[in-house]
Amino acid sequence: MKTIGLIANPNVGKTVIFNALTGARQSVANFPGVTVEKKSGILRHNNEEITVVDLPGIYSLTTSSIDEKITRQFIIEEKPDLIINIIDSSNLDRNLYLTLQLLELGANLLVVLNMGDIAESKGITIDAKFLSNLLEAPVIETIAPKKKGIIELKTAILEHSNKKFTPTNVSWFDAFSSEIGVIKESLKNAGVTSEKWALTWAASALLEGDEVIRDMLEESGVDLKLVDKVIDEATENLPESDAELVYADARYKHIFAISKKVKTKTMDEQWTKTDMMDEVLTHKYFGIPIFLVVFWGVFHFVFSFGDPFIGLVELIFSKLTNLIIDDFGADPDNFFTGLLTDGIIGGVGGILVFLPIIALLFLAIGVLEDTGYLARVAFLMDKIMNRFGLNGQAIVPMLLGFGCNIPAIMSTRTIKSEKERLTSIFVNGFISCGARLPIYVLIAGALYSETEAANIALLMYLIGMIVAITTAWILRKTYFKGETSPFIMELPPYLRPSITASLIKLWQRCKGFLYKAGTLILISAIIIYCLNFFEMVEPIGKVVAILFWWMEIEWELGAALLFGLVAKEVVVGALGVLLQVENTPDNPEDTDLRVALKTRLQEGSSNVDATAFSYMVFSLLYVPCFAALGAVRQETNSWKMTIWVTVMYIVVAYVLAALTMAIGVFIF
């Protein structure tokens, strides 16, 4: 099957186009060798099928971040049949920078002029035909959210993907043409064929000082000694400025020449909606308070909207339990009835109950991500983050971590400084993900009123954030010592999030959660039930409870923490299995886990409030889940670091939970 790749700057509506091309037929895998998420889907049009790969959003192909490296690798090594380069019509000049680099690379290119409506509102019109002539590549106009131009795009994709990948020899580097020619010759002499490489591109990349291309050529057995000599001679002869300036300048000069011909602007810079919103959202005094209120609002929306649904799902499961008990009888010694009701419904149901709030959390975080507001948060928080040795952009993975740590850990790949990226990966596990929310809701909900429980959950999120930032600061002073990287970030226009895109993203995240519930958590629940049926959990739980003697917990809670190493959902699942065993048989109506939990907490602890807080803090901070550790392993590419991180999580969690207990005993 043919393969095409979607490439664009961030914030130009690439995902909307990807969704429009592939519908829901999408799958997520990884790029070979790295764990950067590779989203691909199938485009079906006129009885043909084509694989569409959604590449990460980047500004340039010069390989300073992993995203850029991967994109370039994809073009060079997988040789897609067609590259779709999406351009924001309202921001033509800067977008064309990447386009030129793609042309230099010799990609078979199809340019999409998207967001024509936004350009129009700014008084900008672009002559697509003329642009197509100048770039020598087909140009299609679209307004993706309105589905305008999508059919035409599909047809054009079919037509142009039939062409072969042919390295062309475009060049806007007149200043270097002779040097490039010489390097090209010496590359040829060194045995590099133009079939495999766009020679002009390789030559000019070498001249630009590109390390990755050097490594790639060397790996394929090319002797670069002669080439190096030529480059040394060439760079000696350079004008006063250096290669990178000459390169950027040459590309932009070419861009301005194109843009002058194809772009007409009938209005001066307008006061846009984005400007208006930024006046408020990044306001000198209100900006940061608004950010706090927005996130506080998100969580309250999640709680108040989700709560009734929790009741609904609970009701369904309790009816299901009753049905089974009606049919098989409520015999506490019957292994199979117990497995069904206490094991599976107690464990898996215990966590599925929280799907509504987790889904709402995913939805809210996803929508915030799509509006462009997170870039403003990075702008607002950069100075604070800088104090802690991080870049403002490091706040984005943290906020995404509120949904799920795995995509959050993956999103760190946009951070260019390796030390800051590793720091961000390390501390992301402290950020309270959606799967931890049920623990707070369950425990705080067992002891306190609904509003109090919501505020306690919020407090847990805050504690997670504080621990993450403080740990980052310590890491940046010690293990990952170094200067902070520069903050160079676009503040894109605000976009109304597309409903389809939000729903597709929501569905993918929920699917992941349901899959986990149906596999990992189901298996854990069955194992825990079986172990418990044969009375093997109690001794294990007691050992854990002894290790946590200061927390004053009963063995069920201890065992739940141990099983929770696998995934945080399992904490609640395990409590569901273990606590209901004792409560359901005599009184099948009284299946409320919260009541059972409250009883057990009171039985164990002399200070229930302190124990509950301490338990929640530990749950918040220790090992996010095996899958997140897997993401850490893949992103750091190091077992040593992964083990290091795991130990750090557990130690920090243990110490801070003990501290919480001490403070709690003092306060309550």
Add this chain to the structure above:
Amino acid sequence: MEMTLDQMEVGQKGRIVKLVKQGATRKALLEMGILPNAEVTIIRSAPLGDPLELLIQGYHLSIRKVDAQMIIVEVLDK
């Protein structure tokens, strides 16, 4: 009048003369369109004083004051 970009006031417009200091930061700035001869306007500074928000090449870019120090500008109007 020439000065460094971080010395410009909010609302002021200038033309970039040159970028001093070589390295990865400069390369990134160049690629984002901060080039000699480009016009730049200071939109605002973040609530805590840093970073700055610029209008460059028709879009909004945020950079820190410390990096703005390496950009020499000629002030166009107030």
